[in-house]
Amino acid sequence: MIQWISGKVVENYRWSSGVFSLRVVAEPFDFKAGQFVRLGLNIGGEQLLRAYSLASAPDEAILDFVIAEVEDGEVSTKLAQLQPGDSVYITQPAGGFFTLDEVPDGDSLWMLSTGTGIGPFISMLRTEKPWERFKRINLVHGVRVAEDLVYQGQIEQWQQEYPGQLGYQPVITRENIPGALSARIPELINSGQLSNALETPLDTSAQVMLCGNPDMIKESRAALAELGLAKNTRRKPGNVTSENYW
Template structure:
């Protein structure tokens, strides 16, 4: 017998909401004791909508061991889910699918020394969760994160990334990390100014990350808008890297941002 739809989700409470720009927001909800996810996975969040429901996938920003669940959303003009999130406030109710999903998991790589995280927009969310896992820092010798946005005020996580230096589980490994901001539609101090695929092809990204990318040592995780993911994947293949598959290990994992 198929379970009733109600059995597949829980109703959670919004704990806080922060609007960083008119389009960018983060929020946290209560976490059921039984809810499990791996860093890099996403939740399905929903609302009652008339006679039915509206659901969308959002990568979890929180660490696996956090008591609450945090998410990062980019509000889309005329988007039905965005319209509901735009008016979300502390104390509101939101639906949480009981099962987290997704395969953007660094532990799937069987080897490698250098972990390169490439993202645009909300694609940074799974990487923020991954960076709070001490196992990642212990395993890789170098970790590099590039976050590409259109405008400088969209680099809303720079302080959070810097604060990892004080994280009690990570502080001794923080020297392994180098964060490279990328701003494509205006000049910004300290940021690169071209799309990630172009920065890969012309060598600017490897220079900024102070690493030489090689199939032997380098493992790439890519998350963001579909055009970036597609073009970055092509650039990496042209450079001699291959998609990672369970039966055929490679150097690239990727997922479209939600």
């Protein structure tokens, strides 16, 4: 049964012209890293909801949501205007199965994301579980322009804290930036550029999680299948676990 709790905004952090993080305090509730809740606002006497994954760890006091502001979006544009002290509603319980509990063991864990689909991976990396389970973790973030690369400071901190364990590869499709790859993620899988850049085999010894644009997920699944990496399900464990982000 869905329940509501009330939260208070403590920070509205603007990453770029189109992406922001809404940070909220609320009464404690249980969730697993990678799960989502719905944020709600009263607009014109109507309660409007949108689903957003948590980017915070389950034990953190402040809930972190990384959100793309959609032009003319009914909810995201209103969320983008919230200021510290403003109220927002949160549905309970948290939902979704895009968690590390659903992922089999492997030598490496690949986290392939586009846009705000990086949020669930930030939540997971803020826990001990991925660091304990996988020798190598590769975080790949695809965006159109460099300003939409989020959590850069946090990622650098993890790389210092876990030297040699975390690989990070930005993918920027509309700008040429040193250190970034420029083709779409499925193309980078097909060409071998992604595994070469991160110096990690992308084979059946790997576990791959996909989150973001549905086209990226569909095409990446096909590219990974060509490498022998099968879809992961509870009935038939495999190598590829995915979640569409809209």
